[in-house]
Amino acid sequence: MRYELADFEWAALKPMLLNKPRGVPRVNDRRALNGIFWVLRSGAPWRDLPEALGPYTTCYNRFVRWRRAGVWSRIMNALAAAHDAAVQMIDTSIVRVHQHGACITRNQRQSMGRSRGGLTSKTHALVDSNGLPVRLALSPGEAHDNLLSRLKSGSMLLADRGYDALIRELAMKKGAWANIPPKSNRNTPICFSSYLYRARNKFERFFNQIKQCRRVATRYDKLAVNYLAFVQLASIRLWLRIYESAP
Incomplete structure (x- = not known):
C-alpha cells in the first residue's frame, strides 16, 4: 500500500516508540504508524483510513497518545542531533x-x-x-x-x-x-x-x-x-x- 514505512524506516523508529512493560502487549505498532503516515500523506479524514491499516480509532488514538507523551518530538530531536x-x-x-x-x-x-x-x-x-x-x-x-x-x-x-x-x-x-x-x-x-x-x-x-x-x-x-x-x-x-x- 502507498505511503507505508520501508523496512529501514521501521527499524529506525521502533526503538524510539513507547514501551508497554505491563498488561496485554500492544498490537502491531507498525500497522498503526502506516495508518498515521497514510493520513499524513493523503490528507484524508481519519474515518477514510483503509481497513488494511486497522481501525481508524486505533490509529488516531495512538497518534494523539504518542504526541502527548512527546514521542514525535523525541524522534525529531534524535534524528536532527547530527545536523x-x-x-x-x-x-x-x-x-x-x-x-x-x-x-x-x-x-x-x-x-x-x-x-x-x-x-x-x-x-x-x-x-x-x-x-x-x-x-x-x-x-x-x-x-x-x-x-x-x-x-x-x-x-x-x-x-x-x-x-x-x-x-x-x-x-x-x-x-x-x-x-x-x-x-x-x-x-x-x-x-x-x-x-x-x-x-x-x-x-x-x-x-x-x-x-x-x-x-x-x-x-x-x-x-x-x-x-x-x-x-x-x-x-x-x-x-x-x-x-x-x-x-
Whole structure:
C-alpha cells in the first residue's frame, strides 16, 4: 500500500516508540504508524483510513497518545542531533486553514491568524545547510526564541529581511553571525554577503518537500499541537530518507 514505512524506516523508529512493560502487549505498532503516515500523506479524514491499516480509532488514538507523551518530538530531536550547525536558516511558511479546522472558538489560542483569504497558520522552521529541519514551531512570535535556543557560537544564521530587527540581536548574543539583508529604512550599515545568502533557497526546498504531505500543505486540524505533530512527522520521514541515502 502507498505511503507505508520501508523496512529501514521501521527499524529506525521502533526503538524510539513507547514501551508497554505491563498488561496485554500492544498490537502491531507498525500497522498503526502506516495508518498515521497514510493520513499524513493523503490528507484524508481519519474515518477514510483503509481497513488494511486497522481501525481508524486505533490509529488516531495512538497518534494523539504518542504526541502527548512527546514521542514525535523525541524522534525529531534524535534524528536532527547530527545536523550541520555551521550554517542554519530560519523562516516561516503560511498555510491555509481548512474550514473543518477553523470550527473552534478563540482561534488565537490555536496559532491561527486571519488574512484576506481567510484563516491561515504560520509554521516557523530552523533548517541546516542541507535543508534538513532542526527545530519546528507554530506562531505566535515567541517561536523565534525557541527555534534559536540551539544556535551555536561561531555559526551563521540566514534569514530574510523581515527578521532584520527581530533576531539579529538575539543571534549576536549567542555569538553567531546573522547574514540578513538590511531593510531599506536601516540607518546603520551592516555586514551582509549576498553570495552566502544564495544558500537560503534550500529552506524553500524543505517546505516544498514536506508540503507534498497534504496534512501539512493544508491545516485540517483544529488543535495546533496536532497540526505541529503532522509537520514533525513529515520532517521525520525526510530525515529517515537522508539517513538511508547516506554512505
